[in-house]
Amino acid sequence: MKRTLAISAFVGAAVIVAGCASMPSPAALDQQALAMLKASFRDQGIAKVDRLNQDAVQKACSSDKPPAEALAKQIEGEALAAIKWPAGGRYLGDWREGEKLAQSGRGMTWSDASVATTANGGNCYNCHQISKQEISYGTLGPSLYNYGKLRGVKDVADPASAAIVQYTWGKMWNSKAYAACSNMPRFGHAGLLDEDQLRHLMALLLDPKSPVNQ
Amino acid sequence: MKRTWVVCALLVPLAAWAQPKPAPVVVPEYYRLLEDGNPAELFEAKGEALWTQKRGPKSASLEACDLGKGPGVVKGAWVEMPRYFADTKRVQDLESRLLTCMEVLQGFNAAEIAKTPFGRGEQVSIEALAAWISAASRGEKLALPQGHAEERRVYELGKRAFYYRAGPYDFSCASCHGEPGKRIRMQDLPELAKNPGDAVGFASWPAYRVSSGELWTMQRRLNDCFRQQRFPFPGYASDVTVALGVFMGVNAQGAVSSAPAIKR
Numbered sequence: 004m005k006r007t008l009a010i011s012a013f014v015g016a017a018v019i020v021a022g023c024a025s026m027p028s029p030a031a032l033d034q035q036a037l038a039m040l041k042a043s044f045r046d047q048g049i050a051k052v053d054r055l056n057q058d059a060v061q062k063a064c065s066s067d068k069p070p071a072e073a074l075a076k077q078i079e080g081e082a083l084a085a086i087k088w089p090a091g092g093r094y095l096g097d098w099r100e101g102e103k104l105a106q107s108g109r110g111m112t113w114s115d116a117s118v119a120t121t122a123n124g125g126n127c128y129n130c131h132q133i134s135k136q137e138i139s140y141g142t143l144g145p146s147l148y149n150y151g152k153l154r155g156v157k158d159v160a161d162p163a164s165a166a167i168v169q170y171t172w173g174k175m176w177n178s179k180a181y182a183a184c185s186n187m188p189r190f191g192h193a194g195l196l197d198e199d200q201l202r203h204l205m206a207l208l209l210d211p212k213s214p215v216n217q
Numbered sequence: 218m219k220r221t222w223v224v225c226a227l228l229v230p231l232a233a234w235a236q237p238k239p240a241p242v243v244v245p246e247y248y249r250l251l252e253d254g255n256p257a258e259l260f261e262a263k264g265e266a267l268w269t270q271k272r273g274p275k276s277a278s279l280e281a282c283d284l285g286k287g288p289g290v291v292k293g294a295w296v297e298m299p300r301y302f303a304d305t306k307r308v309q310d311l312e313s314r315l316l317t318c319m320e321v322l323q324g325f326n327a328a329e330i331a332k333t334p335f336g337r338g339e340q341v342s343i344e345a346l347a348a349w350i351s352a353a354s355r356g357e358k359l360a361l362p363q364g365h366a367e368e369r370r371v372y373e374l375g376k377r378a379f380y381y382r383a384g385p386y387d388f389s390c391a392s393c394h395g396e397p398g399k400r401i402r403m404q405d406l407p408e409l410a411k412n413p414g415d416a417v418g419f420a421s422w423p424a425y426r427v428s429s430g431e432l433w434t435m436q437r438r439l440n441d442c443f444r445q446q447r448f449p450f451p452g453y454a455s456d457v458t459v460a461l462g463v464f465m466g467v468n469a470q471g472a473v474s475s476a477p478a479i480k481r
Binding site for chain 1: 366369373404448456457
């Protein structure tokens with residue numbers, strides 16, 4: 004009986020050893036995957052290989068499982084603390100300019116000429132429904148139709164609207180401040196859009212005169 | 218009489234289109250209409266001729282090329298790739314395997330072809346060959362082998378590449394292809410971490426693209442994905458592209474291949 008058990012244990016160990024021999028450990032695979040990425044890409048135009056270097060947020064969100072709750076909270080806290088609020092407390096621009104930016108999917112590919120914010124669009128319709136008029140919209144993000152109206156924004160200068168106005172700025176500046184592994188780019192934090200461009204997008208979402216809120 | 222018939226024939230589809238329909242209904246209808254007369258057939262015919270033609274510095278055909286099922290066996294090869302090849306000791310997708318065959322059998326310089334832009338030089342030959350070879354497995358189910366340890370290891374590397382977020386937009390493959398039923402603008406996005414079903418995603422490339430009139434191979438599809446992911450430029454047939462092929466193909470095991478398909 005004891006002997007059978009010992010043999011079983013031995014067979015079990017042998018199977019495990021064989022398994023290990025054929026498949027590297029998860030940590031070793033992580034290293035091999037990194038080496039593979041570094042060896043597989045090259046610079047092209049503005050898209051250089053240094054784009055493969057991850058920051059702490061990207062690293063924490065690169066698995067089929069979300070990061071531990073404590074780490075997610077830490078990422079969100081740090082992102083929130085680093086949000087740059089708009090100069091002079093001016094949050095809103097022109098919704099017409101915002102619509103143009105929302106339509107544009109340009110920016111930061113190797114076929115784009117410049118990394119300047121002026122060369123970039125907001126890419127908003129790629130993932131969101133926004134105005135009712137544009138039927139070609141993506142669904143990766145939630146619908147933003149009636150964004151301000153649904154949140155009761157009748158006058159953006161009203162102190163009652165301050166919380167939603169600030170949240171909206173923060174979400175566009177650094178989406179990870181509110182969801183550590185949000186799919187949305189960090190438009191302000193990553194230098195994709197400047198303050199004036201963000202103000203125009205703010206107006207598109209929040210201005211009661213914007214087609215979004217009709 | 219004949220003229221009247223022609224006019225009527227033209228009016229019927231126009232009348233059908235005049236009824237406003239929501240875009241999500243019209244788009245699948247558009248794809249269905251496209252399926253009659255797929256110009257990929259022209260590429261298939263060219264690929265078939267290239268397979269037997271004596272070419273390259275060695276003036277040899279590709280008939281001795283082993284795509285995984287023995288020298289010269291084309292039928293069923295596509296749905297079992299990428300796979301491990303003992304002679305190169307590597308997991309290879311169709312295109313990296315074709316590079317090997319073109320170098321070893323025909324004397325072409327594989328590195329030079331890998332550096333050639335899509336749609337030029339010998340890349341044009343590979344497009345046609347990929348169309349013909351994939352067509353020989355049309356209607357068959359994806360059945361990528363995972364028996365070799367290297368095939369399983371490369372799957373794990375492909376999985377890591379799939380979820381790797383980086384670049385100015387923080388995108389990974391999973392940002393767009395991690396959930397079912399999503400779109401960019403009107404474009405449906407296949408979920409690639411699971412089996413997205415027959416004839417979509419990995420089971421539908423290479424494909425003829427109506428918008429550009431080009432035959433896009435899986436390598437070209439991945440290349441443009443990485444461009445839109447705001448990543449740097451992936452080497453043609455580089456390890457990351459092959460690993461992603463293994464990941465997508467194994468996840469879609471059993472899906473029926475429609476390659477070479479037709480796309481907008």
